[in-house]
Amino acid sequence: MATARTPQTFNLDRLTTPIGTALLVTDDGGVLRALDWDDYEGRMLELLRLHYGPVTLRDGRAPAEMRKALSDYFKGDLDRLTDVTWRVAGTPFQQKVWHALPKIRPGTTMSYGALAAKLKVPNAMRAVGHANGSNPISVVVPCHRLIGANGSLVKYGGGLERKRWLLRHEGVEI
Structure with a gap:
């Protein structure tokens, strides 16, 4: 018998990049759980559901250090991605x-x-x-x-x- 998963609540922030608006999904600890594009929000929501079960997104700012690391990457500092803490559920x-x-x-x-x-x-x-x-x-x-x-x-x-x-x-x- 399957058991229902506890609903997860994550924060959703937006970051302007040279290739569109990035959607940053973080947990309450400031860890990145998803990054996708605003024109693919439906796909992102489906992936979150598949990995975490029921998910609610609330407006919430991603940590300043994460936003800066991503902005620096898009400005050419390619190694800054290693500064972003991330976690994802999966097999x-x-x-x-x-x-x-x-x-x-x-x-x-x-x-x-x-x-x-x-x-x-x-x-x-x-x-x-x-x-x-x-x-x-x-x-x-x-x-x-x-x-x-x-x-x-x-x-x-x-x-x-x-x-x-x-x-x-x-x-x-x-």
């Missing part, structure tokens, strides 16, 4: 993928297959892709750095134009 495999993504350095990309091999599950390319697509923390957990085996951009939850911009911003020639 053990999703967690493994999501914790591997920040290890892909800015200015570099990796194929889904290469990440699967690095995680010692070489036949799990599709599972890596699925976990990557379920990542609710865009930019900070840099799912945009995963590309197709042939170098194609493939997919990005925030749209391929944003993915292209992020990769160029980080110095990747596309």
